[in-house]
Amino acid sequence: MKLKTAITRARRGLREDLTLYVVAVSSLAVAFLCLAATLLAVQNLGGLADHWGESRRMTVYLVDGARRTDVEQLMLLLDGLPEVRSVSHVSSREARDSFLTQTRLEGDLGDLPPDVFPASLEIILGSQVTVQRAASVAERVDRFGAVEDVETYAAWFGQLEALLATGRALVLGLAFLVGFCVLAVVGNTIRLALASRRREIEVMKLCGATDSFVRSPFVVEGAASGLVAAAIAIAILGVAFLTLRGELDGSLAILTGAQIGFLTPATIAAIILGGGATGALGSAVSLRRYLDI
Numbered sequence: 001m002k003l004k005t006a007i008t009r010a011r012r013g014l015r016e017d018l019t020l021y022v023v024a025v026s027s028l029a030v031a032f033l034c035l036a037a038t039l040l041a042v043q044n045l046g047g048l049a050d051h052w053g054e055s056r057r058m059t060v061y062l063v064d065g066a067r068r069t070d071v072e073q074l075m076l077l078l079d080g081l082p083e084v085r086s087v088s089h090v091s092s093r094e095a096r097d098s099f100l101t102q103t104r105l106e107g108d109l110g111d112l113p114p115d116v117f118p119a120s121l122e123i124i125l126g127s128q129v130t131v132q133r134a135a136s137v138a139e140r141v142d143r144f145g146a147v148e149d150v151e152t153y154a155a156w157f158g159q160l161e162a163l164l165a166t167g168r169a170l171v172l173g174l175a176f177l178v179g180f181c182v183l184a185v186v187g188n189t190i191r192l193a194l195a196s197r198r199r200e201i202e203v204m205k206l207c208g209a210t211d212s213f214v215r216s217p218f219v220v221e222g223a224a225s226g227l228v229a230a231a232i233a234i235a236i237l238g239v240a241f242l243t244l245r246g247e248l249d250g251s252l253a254i255l256t257g258a259q260i261g262f263l264t265p266a267t268i269a270a271i272i273l274g275g276g277a278t279g280a281l282g283s284a285v286s287l288r289r290y291l292d293i
Contacts, residue, residue: 010220024189028229031181035174042167044260056125059151070146086124186222186282219283226279230272
């Protein structure tokens with residue numbers, strides 16, 4: 001049987017049972033939205049973890065009024081350490097300008113004096129430096145009188161990795177749950193559609209219609225339900241992302257200097273095509289169970 005004929009008959013079936021399919025698609029869209037939102041969060045956490053993993057950072061905050069000679073001596077010491085890849089001095093004014101640029105905040109915060117932001121040394125460690133070696137470097141640097149505090153971000157990065165592992169497990173669980181939801185919802189929807197078209201099916205069988213001829217439109221309807229539901233979920237998530245992106249970027253930049261991104265095209269395609277494939281599978285399973293032909 002030609003695919004074009006199956007699609008034409010499926011379109012007619014969708015029109016006849018429009019209310020039934022609208023309810024099914026709405027329910028599935030909520031499930032796909034939960035999955036896509038979780039994927040978005042995990043994707044950004046993963047990107048943040050990769051960014052910090054590629055360049056281990058350490059920030060050395062200097063005391064107010066630190067002498068230039070003390071700072072230069074500290075930088076020379078750090079440059080000579082094998083664990084250190086680069087050292088850069090960030091003045092109070094540069095720290096203020098960087099904060100305002102990354103957070104894109106305006107208004108009264110733009111009038112803050114540079115003295116509010118401490119001067120610091122931004123240290124990039126080698127990619128092979130272990131957490132223990134980084135802690136050893138931080139301990140040595142902290143002994144200098146010009147140093148107010150040393151931030152290695154080790155605790156924060158460890159929490160991020162734990163959160164990322166939990167997020168990945170949650171995505172996997174949600175994927176199975178959404179798959180089951182699609183199979184159940186599409187299966188019940190197709191079963192109700194079969195009941196409403198039972199007489200039509202009997203007439204087709206009496207006229208010599210093959211099993212594939214009867215089944216194919218229902219499979220197309222199930223695939224369309226899953227595909228449309230996934231596409232609606234992605235669209236809703238995209239609108240919400242664009243609406244909240246400014247605030248989210250500002251908050252994340254304050255903490256990490258990074259910005260968030262939307263789902264990759266490959267992930268979007270996987271969700272939508274996966275929705276269509278699961279919908280078709282749910283329809284096929286339902287037909288095999290409830291269509292006695």
